[in-house]
Structures are given as structure tokens and as C-alpha cells.
Amino acid sequence: MKSLAERDIRTSFVNCSKGEAARLSVPRELDQLPWGDLDFLGWRDPGAPDRGYLVVEREGRLVGVTLRLASARRGSSHRSMCSLCLTTHPSGGVSLMTARKAGAPGREGNSVGLYMCTDLACSLYVRGRKVPDGGSRIEESLTVEEQIARTTGNLSAFLEKLYA
Template sequence: MRSLTEHDIRNSFVNCSKGEAKRLALPRDLRACPWTDLDFLGWRDPGAPDRSYLVIEREDGLVGVALRSSASPRGFLHRSMCSVCLTTHPGGGVSLMTARKAGAAGREGNSIGVYMCTDLACSLYLRGKKVPESGTRFEESLTLEEQLARATGNLSVFIDKLYV
């Protein structure tokens, strides 16, 4: 992913108002982000633990999405799988992230959801730059490039549903 500026990020959001996008908490140091290892930028709002954000670069430009996550803690023995990168996590390592739809549907209260890594670090898990709390990822026969393409494809399907 290319390096993004605050202006790029704030102007990319499709499911919140310009005022909401202007007020949302950005990652503290954008220059320190591992851009070459990211397929999308994802972060949690430190002041509001149920709020997360992601920005992905697509053919039609940047798309930013404001997300809400469920706060239901799960037991450590419970394991869940991220539907984007297919990494499994114990406990609360995967959360249901919901996003208001874009446009009139979102203003009417319609939303969609996806189960994602709670820390939104899918790109880093796939590349082995971050290890899941359980300490392992399942071995796959796909190459890293194929896994990355699958993850961005899964995320794109979610993004596409924002407009339907």
C-alpha cells in the first residue's frame, strides 16, 4: 500500500459524514506505519474501543470505512477465524465489525458486518510480521501472493456490499 496522508484518509470515508471523518482519531504516527507490508490501513480508536476504521486502495481510489465492533468477550478456549485473512484467534481476537452502508441506505440505518481480526492486522499476520496470540497460523498450500489476493478479495466483497 502506498503511504497515506491525513488528508487522503479523511477524504476516503464513504459511510460517515465529512464532519465525522474530520473528527475521527487517526493512527498516532502515520509515518511509522509499515506501508510496504500493508494491503489496507486498519486501526482502532484508542478513545472508543468499539470503533475501528479501515482504508483500502482500490481501482476506483481510496475507500475508508468506519466500523463498530461488538464488545462481547469470549472465553480463551473459544476460537474464531477472520473472514478476511483466515487467521484463527482465541478469545476476542476476532470481532464482528459492522459498517453503516453508504448513502441513503446507511442513513436509514442499514449496515453490514464481517468477522475480522480485532486488531485489523490481517496484512501483518499473512506476512508473518505479527504472530497471533495462539502463536501459530495454519499452514497453507497457497503462495503468499495468493493469500494476499484472497484477503484483499474478501475485503473487497465486504466493501462492495456497502454500496448495494
């Protein structure tokens, strides 16, 4: 992914108002992110733990999506798998994230959801740049490039649902 400026990030959101996009928390130190290892920019809002955001280049333009995290179940010790990158995590490492649909369906309250890495670091897990706490990556016969393609394909399918 190419590096992004705050202005580009804020103007990319498709499922919130311009006012909401202007107020959301953008990662600090954008110039220090590992842009070459990112397929999308994903982050959690430190001031609102139930919110996350992702920005991806899609069909030649940036698409930003606001996400809500479902409330975590307490005391659960099960492992979960991210639907984007197929990384497994212990309890809390994968969350159901929902996004309000774009346009009129979103204004009517319609949303779509997907289980994702809670820290939205899928790109780094796939490349082996980050290891999940207490979790693991499935040993696969696919190359890293094929795993990246699968992850971006899964993200693209999720984004398609925002417009359906």
C-alpha cells in the same frame, strides 16, 4: 499500499459524515507504518474501544470505512477465525465488525458485518510479520502472494456489500 497523509485518510470515508471523519482518531506516526506490507490501513480508536477504521485503495481511489465492534462475550474460551485473512485467534482476537452502508441505505440504518481480526492487522499476519497472541495461521499450500490476493478479494467483497 502507498503511504497516506492524514488529509487523504479523512477525505476517504464513504459511510460517515464529513464532520465525523474530521473528528475520528487517525493513527499517529503515519510515517513509521510498514506501508509496503499493508494491503489496507486498519486501526482501532484508542478513545472509543468499540470503533475501528480501515482505508483501502479501490478502483484507483481511496475508500475509508468506519466500523463498529460488537460487544465482546465474557468468559468465552473458543477460538475464532478472521473472515478476511483466515488467521485464528483465541477469544477476543476476532470481532464482528459492522459498517453502515454508504449513501441512503446507510442513512436508513442498514449495515453489513464481517468477522475480522480485532486489531485489523490482517496484512501483517498473512505475511508472517506479526504472530497472533495464542493464535495461529493455518498451514496452507497457497503462496503468500495467493493468500494476499485472497485477503484483498475478501475485503473487496465486503466493500461491495457497502454499496449494494
